[in-house]
Amino acid sequence: MVDHHVEIEQLVKTYPGAQKPSVDRVSFSLPRGEMLALLGPSGCGKTTILRMIAGLIAPTSGAIRIDGRDVSAIPVHKRNMGMVFQSYALFPHMTVARNVSFGLEMRKVGKTEIEERVKKALDLVKLTGLGERKVSQLSGGQQQRAAIARSLVIEPELLLLDEPLSNLDAKLRDEMRDEIREIQARTGVTAIFVTHDQDEALSMADRLAVMSNGRLEQIGTPREIFDRPQTDFVATFIGAGNFFSGKVREPGVAEVEGLGELRFSGEAPTGSSVKLMVRPHRLVLDGTGAAGVNRFSGTVEHIVYRGQTLTLTVRCGTQRLQADLPTHAGVLPEKGGEITLAVAPEDVTFIEKAAA
Amino acid sequence: MNPAARSADGSRRVLLMLLLPGLVALGVTFVLPLLWLFRASFASSAIGAFSGGDWTLSSYETVLTDPFYWLVAWNTLVLGFNVAVFTVILSYPIALFLARTESRWRGVLTALAVAPLLTSSVVRTYGWMVILGDQGVINSTLQALSLTDGVVRLTNNSFGATVALIEIFMPYAILAMLSGFGRLNTQLEEAAAMLGANRLKVFTRIILPLSLPGVLTAALLVFVLAISAFVTPRLMGGGRVFVLGTEVYNEATVTLNWPLAAALSVLLLVLFSSVIVIYQRALRALEA
């Protein structure tokens, strides 16, 4: 029984003449129908992974398996994968319909069936009736849709999208984000998409694989990645955070210099040094006013008004805390005022694989 | 007049001033001689052509009624067609390679491909005479190996002229193709492969159609250059290849029948313009 649809194992790519691998021993797997985001800063090897899966470049070592079968011997044109390129790569000398039908023509599908399936694919991406247009007569968003239709019409084993939203303006990006998610859910296709935008990854993907420098840092659901980052890189790359170094006093309690005791979630051996993180929006105003475990009193140094939230910089002992408070939280602090901030122990994350 | 209109007017005047030297140069060296050429083709003698004498259609009558000139026109078209076809066929793979390679030697290779332009075409024609001539490299090799008894005629005929012209025009064809390959892009080839196209299908469905404008431009350029060529057909043809270029030269410098030379030149111009019209039609059809 094969429980994973797509399996990547110990994948390595070292480009000819390169000093170090662009992709370094990356492994992950996807169940059927999942949408996985490869997230990481530009140049970390996301596109390289996608191109190896597609068969456009050969891995230096490692395996790519679909339904348990190694596909490395299968040439690109027989892999039956759909790819949406960053620049769409629509054929400029063909109409939209011909672009979409290209894959079916290559598969020698009958004429009437091609017509039917092209129409269905165009309907799916809301390009109904635009089949006879030239590619150059489409807007950026429409080109994006045409590219998606073209790669889905062949009923691919796996849909690959390389920075699908990066060429769209902000408003269209939000719209296409939902749309791609919906199309993927409706067709049930297993999909991997590459992005350097954390919002995109968090909002679109079932799971995220966060990469840095060719290595896979952490893979998990958006919640796991955001709330339980396991490495320094993931913690700093995704969202904002307050970071503390401390020493574990007793199970679940660490002493942070200049701040006091901090109760945290996660297991760390007593006596060890730990790195802890608190997201700014997990800090709340504490009415009792007294400092204590997970309660810090300090002076407001700086306030930035952001509409729905207020970003405060609060000096507590020798530490500076950043807190995002909702603006509807009753009496709001003022600059120079004394306030007390509190955080629940489950919102203090112990970063397991932090560099000591 | 509002300021915007005034400044637009001013910038137009500046543009005109900038264009003026070029326009004058073109007028004096191109338009005037061309007008004079038309005038000369209707004169009855070389003297008449200069001194604004008589008007007559006799040169055109000669050109259009003498079967010899029909043959010359036909030869010219055949030569132009052959040279264009083979130059394009031979240049296409080179241009395609240069356009697609990711090698860091690409610049050097491109320079090498067009380096023959550094040598005059007359010198290169002599080079071909050395290779193809009766006592040339090919013939002496064949004889030394006793593969042939007599001389294989490779020069003094249109074969020699065609071969030399093809080689001489290849750099132009390569440059024209490279400039016309703008829509080629490896990502499109990858997209086609992802959709199930093998290498042959990628070539016939993607590369070929997208490179066709460049191919057409190169074909037009080479055809036009070939039908107006005269040094190479004359040297390689040894006086036995009659094309419009050599005939114009003959009438102008040997027979000194300038009106006839002018009429033949006008005929060549008519050929040019019809080819360019056909080319533009084809290009528009491609883009539609």
Ligand SMILES: Nc1ncnc2c1ncn2[C@@H]1O[C@H](COP(=O)(O)OP(=O)(O)O)[C@@H](O)[C@H]1O
């Ligand atoms: N064709 C190539 N040849 C050599 N190095 C490459 C090539 N493509 C990408 N690289 C290198 O590999 C690394 C990862 O690139 P890429 O996968 O494109 O990153 P990302 O998509 O995450 O931005 C980069 O350092 C890049 O310079």
Ligand SMILES: [Mg+2]
């Ligand atoms: Mg990339």
